[in-house]
Amino acid sequence: MFINWKLREINLKIVYYGPALSGKTTNLEYIHSNLKPELRGELISLKTREDRTIFFDFLQLEVGEIKGLKPKFNLYTVPGQVIYAASRKLVLQGADGVIFVADSQWNRLQDNVDSMRNLEESLHQFGYDLARFPLAIQYNKRDLPNRAPIAVLSSRLGRNGVPQIESVAIRGVGVFDTLKTIIGVVVTRVQREID
Amino acid sequence: MTSGFILPAQQLDEIEQHLGRLYDKTGATCVLLIDISGQLISYRGTAQGVNLVSLAALAASDIAAATEMARLVGEREQFKFLFHEGESHNVLISTVGISFLLAVIFKNPVQIGLVRLFTKEAVTELLEVAEEFEGIRGQVAQVVDSEFTTSLATELERAFSK
Numbered sequence: 153m154f155i156n157w158k159l160r161e162i163n164l165k166i167v168y169y170g171p172a173l174s175g176k177t178t179n180l181e182y183i184h185s186n187l188k189p190e191l192r193g194e195l196i197s198l199k200t201r202e203d204r205t206i207f208f209d210f211l212q213l214e215v216g217e218i219k220g221l222k223p224k225f226n227l228y229t230v231p232g233q234v235i236y237a238a239s240r241k242l243v244l245q246g247a248d249g250v251i252f253v254a255d256s257q258w259n260r261l262q263d264n265v266d267s268m269r270n271l272e273e274s275l276h277q278f279g280y281d282l283a284r285f286p287l288a289i290q291y292n293k294r295d296l297p298n299r300a301p302i303a304v305l306s307s308r309l310g311r312n313g314v315p316q317i318e319s320v321a322i323r324g325v326g327v328f329d330t331l332k333t334i335i336g337v338v339v340t341r342v343q344r345e346i347d
Numbered sequence: 348m349t350s351g352f353i354l355p356a357q358q359l360d361e362i363e364q365h366l367g368r369l370y371d372k373t374g375a376t377c378v379l380l381i382d383i384s385g386q387l388i389s390y391r392g393t394a395q396g397v398n399l400v401s402l403a404a405l406a407a408s409d410i411a412a413a414t415e416m417a418r419l420v421g422e423r424e425q426f427k428f429l430f431h432e433g434e435s436h437n438v439l440i441s442t443v444g445i446s447f448l449l450a451v452i453f454k455n456p457v458q459i460g461l462v463r464l465f466t467k468e469a470v471t472e473l474l475e476v477a478e479e480f481e482g483i484r485g486q487v488a489q490v491v492d493s494e495f496t497t498s499l500a501t502e503l504e505r506a507f508s509k
Binding site (some may be wrong): 156158163188191208210212215216218219223226228238242245246247298328332335336339340 | 348352353354355356359360382383384385386388398400404405409411412415490491493494495496498499500501502503504505506507
């Protein structure tokens, strides 16, 4: 969180994390194309020629002023492919909260678990404990026939008190809910730390 | 990470003075101070048509990638400068301690040597200011209270409802 008194801005960094092709970029693309242009910036995507994220996607959005301060949210995705582990870690730097985008399909269950472990390790290297880090889990692709039940996904990925949201990101279902949820978690955490 | 920091107006004024001096001395198009998470803190110069928020995010990632490369090749320190040379536009990025970086956008015929020299000077000055405001945490309480949280939820609803 970065508060700039002169510019009257409060900035948060939110990172979309998760295995390859789980829908992280799709979340950002939906947000970008469904927000009023005056509320969002340009969507920056560092992609390979095959349209896969090589470093990150970036989108800034802002909402109306609160108590004289303008909240701004910097949204990033990480590259999901296993080979880009180093890049993933770099994008996490300075994050205030993480949205873990899980792929609900049965055949991706282990990839989700591996990615969550990878997230835990990266946070640990920055000196943070995933159990106490602002996190929301989005179970994406809930429209696909080979989806695993939420109970199964939750038992493998869920954590005590971590909000879980079902989504079909390509149609926008659950996309804004997830973002609202993580922002709420981050802000509540800041308050709790202060109290 | 979640600790964040607050930049009081007085420190920002100081930063802007340093950036202004660097801008004047080098004849650069734009100079930007960015934090390592990619957050644009302040800038000086002409920014018409340039998306500085995105530029800040990219510059921070650039430095992060270079720092990782330094580690892989066995360099003990992080790389201090990155230089991108184009036909007409150039960008020099320098680390400012471990938490900030400075990006200078300049056009030909501004000399790289000159930009490098004055950037180095500015980094030393900025480091002193940066130390003052890093990790000032308590004041967040004045901002992020329950009223703020409720209002933010309302604003998010408004922004996300089509």
